[in-house]
Every structure is written in C-alpha cells, then in structure tokens.
Amino acid sequence: MAKKTFMVEVNRKTCKACGICIAFCPVSVFTTDHDDKAVVDKPERCTGCRQCELLCPDYCIRVEENSNG
Template identity: 45%
Template sequence: MGKGKTSKHLIDKEWCKGCGICIHFCPKNVLEFDEYGKAQAIRPEDCILCKLCEIRCPDLAIQVMEKEEGEEKNE
C-alpha cells in the first residue's frame, strides 16, 4: 500500500449473513464480528488491500477500496 493510502471497507449489513468467511481469510485480522454478528472493519489501518474478503464473500456484501489521504475518516 502506498504512502498516505488507507483502505475503506464498504460492508452491506443487509447482505452480510455473518458467515465469517471474510474474517477467516483476512491475513491482517482487519475484520471482526459486530454486536449483531455482521462483519466490520475494526483495524482498517492494517489492511493491505489484498481484497481476499471481497473475493471470498459469497453474498457480495463487502467492497474494499483505496482511500486517499484527506478523505473523511468516519465512513
């Protein structure tokens, strides 16, 4: 990941069934279950943008994008 770049995880909570596949395949442990049993990015700063979570999600509920420095942090 380039300097000044971070990841942005767009997770559709309506589509996520909480199977945990994205959590299991993440090599940097970026994802965990939230209080409703859905995936959430709790350490996006550790993401290496490998997109294994996005590729493996059977419900197409997660999208990982590169976020430029200066973009809002609370998305």
C-alpha cells in the first residue's frame, strides 16, 4: 500500500501570522513569508495529524488526503 499523502493549504488572506501552526507541526511542513504568515513549504512531509487545523484560531488551514495513492 502506498504511503498516504496530504494536501495542505493556508489561506493567506485570513492568516494573522500567529505562528501556532509552525510551532506545533511535528514534521515542519510550514515556514513563514515576509509578513510572518504561514506558508506551506514541505507538504510531502505531512502525516495528516491535523494539529495545525485544530489549533489554527483563524481557520486558515485545510488538510486533505490526496486520493491518488
């Protein structure tokens, strides 16, 4: 069975640059841009724990399992 992969999206418009997703992602999927907003840097690392989605106070993050497994 192929390893599950995930699509991670950050809505830049609603992100308030709090840094919570970056701090709590166990596999460092995110980095920051010039405004300190979260940017998806290494989506291939995502394990689908959804900690970022759960803890985002502004509902900017969407994690979806890729169906092409």
